[in-house]
Amino acid sequence: MEERDVVIIGAGPAGLSAAIFTRLDGWSTLVLESNWVGGQAAIAYTVSNYPGFVPGDGAILVENLEKQATSSPPQGVGAELRRENVVRINADERIVITEAAQYRGKVIIIATGSTMQKLGIPGEDIFRGKGVSYYAKRDVGQLAGKRVLVVGGGNSTVKSAIVAKAAGAAWIGLAHRREALRAYPNMIKRLEKENIEIRYNTEVVEIKGNGKVNSTVVVNNKNGDKEEIAVDWVIICVGTEPDVQVARQAGLEIKGSSVLVNEKMMTGKNGIFACGEAAGADRRLITCINSGALAGVSASEYLALERVRKGDMFNGAINGKYADEYLSML
Ligand SMILES: Cc1cc2nc3c(=O)[nH]c(=O)nc-3n(C[C@H](O)[C@H](O)[C@H](O)COP(=O)(O)OP(=O)(O)OC[C@H]3O[C@@H](n4cnc5c(N)ncnc54)[C@H](O)[C@@H]3O)c2cc1C
Structure with missing residues (x-):
């Protein structure tokens, strides 16, 4: 030894x-x-x-x-x-x-x-590496033309959304379970300029797909409304x-x-x-x-x-x- x-x-x-x-x-x-x-x-x-x-x-x-x-x-x-x-x-x-x-x-x-940290929802483990990733940096090359949902509310979440945008993603949404983001004010200002759809009070409850991600189910935690959103990629940044x-x-x-x-x-x-x-x-x-x-x-x-x-x-x-x-x- x-x-x-x-x-x-x-x-x-x-x-x-x-x-x-x-x-x-x-x-x-x-x-x-x-x-x-x-x-x-x-x-x-x-x-x-x-x-x-x-x-x-x-x-x-x-x-x-x-x-x-x-x-x-x-x-x-x-x-x-x-x-x-x-x-x-x-x-x-x-x-x-x-x-x-x-x-x-x-x-x-x-x-x-x-x-x-995981969301712990159905589909998360199955699609890890097939459209589910944690923070965008290492997957940036794969996001061009994709519909990307970023989950979380901190600086890294916001940065992941901005990075996905710069990488040429076709649509970017950001889902955060609270009413306001946790990120620094200057990061939020940058996000606001990027035409990113922000959904507050929104929790992702399931990731669906067929071999790779093709949608997520989200719930509005204020009124309980459920919605299925077509996405190709989910970036989880929840700590x-x-x-x-x-x-x-x-x-x-x-x-x-x-x-x-x-x-x-x-x-x-x-x-x-x-x-x-x-x-x-x-x-x-x-x-x-x-x-x-x-x-x-x-x-x-x-x-x-x-x-x-x-x-x-x-x-x-x-x-x-x-x-x-x-x-x-x-
Ligand atoms: C997206 C992101 C952005 C960040 N931005 C900032 C920032 O701007 N400013 C800031 O101050 N902090 C930032 N942080 C936080 C900062 O990076 C961490 O606090 C810091 O890296 C923690 O250092 P660590 O060495 O304790 O652990 P880690 O960085 O987690 O390193 C632990 C290492 O141990 C290895 N390891 C684990 N288990 C084993 C095993 N069984 N065998 C062998 N190797 C193992 C892991 O692979 C890993 O490489 C950021 C974090 C993230 C994720």
Whole structure:
């Protein structure tokens, strides 16, 4: 079995940021990612709330983050990244089991982020990838000439509708179950200019089709009126929920919907840390990156303490502290 000082599950903003901090202290660090690198941030549109990043595509921000984490010095810190899906972890033995291999980590950092929240309606699962998608960015090439219904009321919903319009969709509707959108006023102004049909107080209750989507059933939640609308594509943007599958299976404590961690981002199991949205960070890049950095720094401190505990009074400093300073912390 391969061994590393640190094994990180998830190459989203939190996982990559944790990797930067563990590698800066010289710990061998492996990041495992089941999907695309960058997590949700890779499908974010214009990120305008990340200090120091001129408003731009979320994909650019995470490309830089990936380079910083995985390139060899001096461009980056040289963390290893493998595209493997983690199926479970053995928390007591600190073994991470993927579909391809097993890794023993002195530390494991869970940065599994969030999954897209579903509507939970008939047809949603059947037509996923056949006309049902979550946020528009990755499907943008398929929307030209289509009738598209976007569901939700936040900034990403509005942006998905605008993006679908720019991609040449033939008709775009936006269904929101409340009376007003949640998006920023400037986003709503942009939407209003785009000739997009907005239906307030409207819930989508079924997606129908034959091999691929051809209609949705919507209900007006004020008067109960039902209507079937002909559409080719439904873009669901109704939020996300923390992905705690691996953590739950490992027996880690879940509080509310996220992994319970202490102020150092450590779970109830020694040497197992969690960060980002999986550990309850706000759904913002800045908080997830901060939480990943804190997990990385804490993991590094934990590893240094373990060395000293075993009598290894290393030379130089790790994470800004000398061995005797770690000794006094024990
Ligand atoms: C459309 C959209 C637009 C957004 N826009 C903004 C914005 O403008 N500003 C802002 O601040 N925030 C924005 N956000 C939110 C921001 O992107 C997230 O808060 C942030 O990406 C969360 O980081 P994370 O690392 O915790 O989780 P995620 O980004 O969810 O990354 C988690 C990673 O873990 C991987 N993973 C999960 N389980 C496993 C497993 N078992 N094995 C291996 N890998 C696994 C996932 O594939 C994923 O890559 C946006 C989100 C979306 C969806």
